[in-house]
Amino acid sequence: MDRVIHPIEQESYRRLRARLDTSHLPPLTRAVVERVVHSSAxxxxxxxxxxxxxxxxxxxxxxxxxxxVVVDVEMVAAGITRRETVCRLKDARSRPGLTRSAHAVRLAHEQVGPGALWVIGCAPTALEELLTLDASPALVIGLPVGFVGAAESKAALRASGLPAVSNVSEKGGSAVAAAALNALLYHPVPADTSEETL
Incomplete structure (x- = not known):
């Protein structure tokens, strides 16, 4: 079923594009950039x-x-409204040398195996833990926020060579991480396939 776009969202995108020229970007990059900018202003x-x-x-x-689709926190899951997600934070426990967020990543990896899309918008330690696993992800959206470890964990993600969406600065968060995933969800499937747009 096609997504119905509210007039407020249409007007928001019109204003965004009046202030930011994204026309030179390839289609999916443009979709991600615009939705992240839209979600954060x-x-x-x-x-x-x-x-x-x-x-x-x-x-x-x-x-x-x-x-x-695996998320690090329920706030990211709440922003992804058109797809079921896996979040194991409620089942996780902190222990010496392992944060609760990192343990949740381990549990999720055991559950979903390779090929998942990982959306990390809160905890740098979740992203750091993911990079230690043999997750073979389809994509890592690594946009944790914070003054301790966020920029460093995203730099490590870029250095890993994994397929990723990240940013250079310390900013990020659940809303922008969910927005990046939603950009891919909302973008139409090419007409020459038999897949349906979710």
Missing amino acids: DLAYADDLVMDEDDLVAAHAALHAGAP
Whole structure:
């Protein structure tokens, strides 16, 4: 079923595009940049986000083929309204050398295995833990926020070579992480496939 776009959202995008030229960006990169900017009202994300269009194309196909979506916190899950997500934070426990968020990532990895899309918008330690696992992700949306470890964990994600959406600065958060995933969910599936848009 096609998503019905509210007039307020249409007007918001019109104003966004009047202030920020995204027309030079490839389609999925443009979709992610615009939705993150739209969710945050922060035009600076256009220069802060880092992603590769080929990675997004592959992730978009995996997402629409039913790949699992794993989130680090329920706030990210709440922002992804058109897809079931996996969040194991309620089952996780902190222990020496392992935060609760990192343990939740381990539990989720045991549950979903390889090929998932991971959406991390809160805890840098969740992203750090993911990078230690053999997760073979379809995509890692790594946009944790904070003054301790956030920028460093995102730099480590970029250095890992995994397919990713990240940003360079300390900012981020659940809303922008969910927005990046939603951009891929809302973007139409190419007409030459038999998949349906979610």
